Amino acid sequence: MHRRLIAPGALAAASLLLAIPASAASYSPGAPGIGDPYYPYYGNGGYDVSHYDLRLKYQPATDELEGTATISARTTQDLSSFDLDFLLDVSEVRVNGAKAAFTTSGQHELVITPRAPLAKGTPITVVVRYSGVPSTKSAYGFTTWHRTPDGAVAADEPESAWWWFPSNDHPSDKATYDVSVAVPDGTQAISNGTLQSTDSKLGWTRFNWRQNKPQATYLATLALGRFDITTGRSEGGVPVVNAYSKDLGDNDGAARASVERTGEIVDWLSGYFGPYPFSSAGGYVPNTTTGYALETQTRVYYSPKQFANGSNTSVVVHELAHQWYGDSVSLKGWKDIWINEGFARYAQWVWSEHEGEGTTQELADYVYASHPADDAFWTVKPGDPGPDDQFAAAVYDRGAVAIQALRNEIGDKAFFAVLKGWPRQHAYGNASVADFQKYAEQVSGRPLAALFDTWLFQPVKPAAPAARAASF
Numbered sequence: 001m002h003r004r005l006i007a008p009g010a011l012a013a014a015s016l017l018l019a020i021p022a023s024a025a026s027y028s029p030g031a032p033g034i035g036d037p038y039y040p041y042y043g044n045g046g047y048d049v050s051h052y053d054l055r056l057k058y059q060p061a062t063d064e065l066e067g068t069a070t071i072s073a074r075t076t077q078d079l080s081s082f083d084l085d086f087l088l089d090v091s092e093v094r095v096n097g098a099k100a101a102f103t104t105s106g107q108h109e110l111v112i113t114p115r116a117p118l119a120k121g122t123p124i125t126v127v128v129r130y131s132g133v134p135s136t137k138s139a140y141g142f143t144t145w146h147r148t149p150d151g152a153v154a155a156d157e158p159e160s161a162w163w164w165f166p167s168n169d170h171p172s173d174k175a176t177y178d179v180s181v182a183v184p185d186g187t188q189a190i191s192n193g194t195l196q197s198t199d200s201k202l203g204w205t206r207f208n209w210r211q212n213k214p215q216a217t218y219l220a221t222l223a224l225g226r227f228d229i230t231t232g233r234s235e236g237g238v239p240v241v242n243a244y245s246k247d248l249g250d251n252d253g254a255a256r257a258s259v260e261r262t263g264e265i266v267d268w269l270s271g272y273f274g275p276y277p278f279s280s281a282g283g284y285v286p287n288t289t290t291g292y293a294l295e296t297q298t299r300v301y302y303s304p305k306q307f308a309n310g311s312n313t314s315v316v317v318h319e320l321a322h323q324w325y326g327d328s329v330s331l332k333g334w335k336d337i338w339i340n341e342g343f344a345r346y347a348q349w350v351w352s353e354h355e356g357e358g359t360t361q362e363l364a365d366y367v368y369a370s371h372p373a374d375d376a377f378w379t380v381k382p383g384d385p386g387p388d389d390q391f392a393a394a395v396y397d398r399g400a401v402a403i404q405a406l407r408n409e410i411g412d413k414a415f416f417a418v419l420k421g422w423p424r425q426h427a428y429g430n431a432s433v434a435d436f437q438k439y440a441e442q443v444s445g446r447p448l449a450a451l452f453d454t455w456l457f458q459p460v461k462p463a464a465p466a467a468r469a470a471s472f
């Protein structure tokens with residue numbers, strides 16, 4: 001998907017029209033974007049969210065979603081108004097109990113003007129009542145709300161929240177979640193974290209999900225449809241909840257044969273990355289037609305297509321690796337995507353070696369050799385790929401070769417210390433590529449600027465492959 005800039009003037013002008021009390025000259029509107037150069041209007045300025053409470057109801061037959069979002073936040077500047085990113089139809093907004101004025105602006109801005117301006121550092125509670133048919137909404141000409149024959153799925157990157165809840169939509173503002181969704185009896189609602197309870201009345205079943213660790217907005221997921229839910233626990237003690245559409249057809253066996261290995265793979269990854277950071281693990285396979293998988297926190301989204309050729313534990317390893325690299329430790333900005341995708345790909349290579357299907361070095365050499373110097377593959381800089389190449393093959397594959405090069409430069413002992421130390425160092429937080437370089441230098445005691453520059457920041461094929469390590 002390609003996302004875009006829209007005329008900045010339009011938003012600025014709209015914001016200026018909002019009345020600011022003369023007595024509050026220092027109060028100004030929160031910015032319509034959080035300041036990510038890849039996506040200038042993603043997220044918002046002026047506040048920081050700590051919790052989303054979403055109480056929703058969904059009718060699969062008509063794709064109607066309605067409910068209430070209660071958002072707990074704190075202001076980070078003197079605010080006359082602020083934005084949430086959202087596309088559905090809002091009927092009422094309250095800030096700290098009082099009805100607030102609201103309007104829409106740009107592609108996905110809900111602009112809220114509280115009755116009285118808000119001083120910096122104030123805890124606020126924002127209640128948004130809304131409804132709508134998400135499949136009828138688009139922004140920048142696309143949608144990431146995926147309808148299925150029996151419901152719908154919200155799972156996409158870097159955006160999917162706009163279609164189902166109002167948010168500060170950027171990974172730098174993480175929050176905990178309660179997602180409670182009522183669906184007609186016989187339909188299930190799947191989301192992140194632990195299923196606290198379900199209850200049925202008047203023909204509707206309500207599913208109450210809780211994510212008790214900070215979660216980026218794009219990692220919040222919602223799936224509505226007819227699912228089989230399986231529960232268990234890994235040998236290492238991590239509770240596992242998986243869900244399979246009842247309509248996976250020929251892919252059903254391979255999907256279960258792969259995703260049911262979640263507990264085993266979580267335990268195996270813990271050996272490299274340290275303790276699993278969340279209170280639940282698992283994945284779900286809805287009957288979507290999209291092709292990708294996504295590391296939605298604790299409850300990975302898998303397309304049935306991932307299992308069209310039989311079992312695919314590699315994709316399970318990739319998405320579970322993200323639980324440490326991407327979900328617990330999130331990006332500061334979207335340009336830092338290599339930390340997510342390079343390490344998730346590298347984990348697949350370590351799994352390949354474990355399975356006797358090629359070592360990490362063989363796979364790095366293979367990637368290096370299979371792209372000639374004039375291949376456009378090498379023009380993508382994994383350390384700053386730009387929004388259009390954020391998910392280009394080079395971010396993953398060249399990104400993983402870069403990690404093999406790092407390993408060969410600093411030796412296995414320091415390398416595996418970095419691999420395990422990083423998720424601990426930044427657990428539940430945010431970090432950048434620059435932070436990663438600094439951390440690897442600190443742990444290994446070696447200057448690494450040249451290596452990072454060569455492998456992540458030059459739009460050309462590096463002169464030498466990731467040389468094999470002498471032994472350290």
Ligand code: ARG
Pocket residue numbers: 001156157158292293294295318319344391
């Ligand atoms: N982070 C995802 C992965 O692990 C990438 C999904 C990108 N594709 C998309 N259509 N949003 O591979």
Ligand code: ZN
Pocket residue numbers: 318322340341344
């Ligand atoms: Zn990935």
